[in-house]
Amino acid sequence: MPKTSPAAATARPRRRSRRQRLLDSLTHGRLKGPHAVTTDYRVISDLRIPMRDGVVLLADHLAPVGASRGTVLVRGPYGFDTVVTALTGGLYASRGFDVLLVRCRGTFGSGGTFDPMVTEIDDAADTVAWLRDQPWFGGRFATAGGSYLGFTQWALLTDPPPELAAALIQVAPHDFGRVAYLGGAFTLFDFLSWSDSIAHQEETGLLTSLRRRATADRRATEAVARLPVATCSDEICDGRAAWFQDWTTRRDLDDPFWAPMRLSAALDRVQVPVLLQTGWQDMFLQQTIEQYEHLRGRGLDVALTVGPWTHLGIATRGSRIVAPESLDWLAEHLAQDAQRRRPQPVHVVTTGSGQWRDLPAWPPPARDHVLYPHPDGSLGSHAADDGATASFTYDPADPTPTRGGRGSSPRSAGYQDDTALARRADVLTFTGPALTEPLAVAGLPVVELAHSCDNPHADLFVRVSEVDRKGRSRNVSDGFVRLSPDETTGTVRVTLDPMDHRFAAGSRIRLLVAGGSFPHWERNLGTDADPATSIALRPSARVVQLCGSRLVLPVTSA
Structure with missing residues (x-):
């Protein structure tokens, strides 16, 4: 059964606890200058917000001492203990904003059943209807939060209310089905x-x-x-x-089941300034870039920040960047008491060098830099001879393992040493010569493989890594596709993750090709049975015609 919590509790005002003060101080209390703490706040817990179907949601109101600069609405299913409150509410309340922290239905005392993402559109609208009637509400609000707390913002933006002034969305999808089956296999x-x-x-x-x-x-x-x-x-x-x-x-994304989780309409309906913050190793990176490009194409005021973070890393390692940016966005668009401090719409880190840069748009202009795999395992500037091949066998009973890459776990995702992966018999490895000077790559790499398989049920995983002077390899950008039976033989084009990376002088570019990356993606079982319910396994033997294969890197400078 879906997860259910009882509706309960009566609102009660209280002062900020000592523990909350400590967590606020540790997470954001040391910001200086225009981002410094300006006020204390009090907490009114367990406010009751009625939904149209009779369910009652619970919420906490963080009320600043003194005049309010506007209201920030945060909606999520994770509860708001002292740590979460500090990160999602205390940051804003201690700078003079009213903050409403709403618990999704079926979680932490809110009534109803938690069925992820299914009722968020209606619940968002009903929450705003309740907010309008509160005596402390000043008539303007912004939304904020990451991951599921960002999805709830897109739910509201499918029918944006007139009181909405801005949105701060971090590491969040707007179409969950496409994320769950990114590349065609279940994540x-x-x-x-x-x-x-x-x-x-x-x-x-x-x-x-x-x-x-x-x-x-x-x-x-x-x-x-x-x-x-x-x-x-x-x-x-x-x-x-x-x-x-x-x-x-x-698995059919046109199934009505996925409709409540498909919020693409919000990209056409939002009218307010939107700040998007993500990481190069975030599981929702592609959709954040898609959101930015769509809103920019409409001429909206949209800004994009991309750091070196994983999904969870943005809240820890990324806080020194994202917190001040968020406060600046609210000051400009909600409080309207400060000018824009952001020098350019796009603020990204170049991995490899660790340097941040500001850009007028993403991606920056680039030219194609083409590298070709060779049968001796090299990666060169000229195509391989006709007839040159490389082969491997993918066995779902011993699937090629995931090593780093986009994801949520701070332990296993992100930038990792993948040297051992390159040594596996089920991975093709092609490594270029040592670079004589740095090479800057920004945008979407593409791998084209002339691929054939003895099994019509197959996946392809490709990766670009950087090998340092000591021979250690670290992932940079990944791509994955589940092939349909009529695609397993022929040229396969795989678009990799967006990247902004500087390959150091003396390092080498490496291309990896495999039949999967498990358990980030489910393994391809190799049969025509239902991949969700089957247990039968069949390996697949692959051949890559190297003369028809290549890696295309978008190079911005050399």
């Missing part, structure tokens, strides 16, 4: 881990919580190894995440 590890976290997030006890967090990756790794995929959540989630089976079995 297994991240969404099983998320389901596990949600299923157990309200368990009490510090030791229980710490133990679950410490063992989360190990338990998820054990669970994803089991087949069939559709039931691998049963044990780890204790039967509390029925949505996971729906996600894995409903």
